[in-house]
Structure formats: C-alpha cells, structure tokens
Amino acid sequence: MRRRTPVVAVVVVVAMSMGGCATTAVPAAPAPPPGPGAGSGSGAFNPTDIAWLQLTVPMTENAVTAAHLAADHAASTAVRSAASALEPAQDGFLTRLRAARDRAGLPAGNVHSGHQMPGMITEADLVALRTSHGGDFDQRLVALLRAHSKQIVVLAKGEQTAGADPATQALARDLATAATREAEVLDRTS
DSSP: OOOOOOHHHHHHHHHHHHTTOOOOOOOOOOOOOOOTTOOTTOOOOOHHHHHHHHHHHHHHHHHHHHHHTHHHHBOOHHHHHHHHHHHHHHHHHHHHHHHHHHHTTOOSSOTTTTOOOTTOOOHHHHHHHHTOOHHHHHHHHHHHHHHHHHHHHHHHHHHHHHOOOHHHHHHHHHHHHHHHHHHHHHHTTO
C-alpha cells in the first residue's frame, strides 16, 4: 500500500516556500513519554503538528512583542485599547504553544528566523515598530497584527485537518477562534 503525505503538510511547506521560507519541517520525533500532569491528548506528533508548532510559536511570540509596544508608541486610543485587549489571550496562547512544543520535544529556537512569510512579524518589523510613534506606528501595528491573525487562522485550519496530536489540534482550534475575534477587533480600529 502506498503511503500518502497529508495534503495540509504539503500545503504548509509550499506556503512557507512561497513566502520566502525554504526550511521544511523537521521529521516528527517520537513524542516524549507523558509526564506527571500531561493528561489526555498526549499523542504522536506528525510532520504537520511539528511544522505548525515550529511556525506558530515564533509568530505568536513576535505578535505579543509587537502588541506590547502599543502602550508607549500608539497615538490612537483605539489602537492602544485593541492591543491591550489582545495581549492577555495572546500571552495565554503563547504559554500553551510553548508547552505543546516542549511536549513534542522540539527545541525552543526559531527555525524560521530571518524568513519572510505571510503573517510573520519579523525582527525588522519589530525594529520599525520600536522606532516609530504616533500614526505611523498605529498603521504599521494594525496591518501587521491583522495579517498575523488572518494567517494564524489559515495555519490552524491546516493543523486541525492534518495534525495527529489531539491536544495540538484542539489548541489550533482555540487559537483560530481567538485570531478570528482579534481580526474583527483590529478591523474596527481603522
């Protein structure tokens, strides 16, 4: 019997290469044995789970960093309020994403550092945000966070469709729901 590659894993790799990311996902490592408190949902991670975590963790880290800048750089009360409202959920998701990454046995480093991909707030974007204030900052931040939210939804759907680890799939579903709400909030700021 021929083994078929999950379509979404192929789509993730194609999307990353089209966006300027030539790195493919590391082959799935065996999941570490469940430790105390691991609970249900500890399963085997497939290449889609691995690729999703390797991409979503740094995307969320950079989005959180960008949103934190609004308090000191934004001119618009609406932008400051939107960023402030998004922060607690993003911080919570970041904690959950890092725990899933650790459960999968993946390194903490960003394998996509320096890559240009849809929805990824890059180090260059963060530098530009740190050096801008007022209306310029507001426009940049909203555009970056809006693109981030929309891409998170796309990637989360792929994980839900082709991932193997039930807990990671559930995390993707929750993240997609939150990202959809975030995009709506950001759309109202402009």
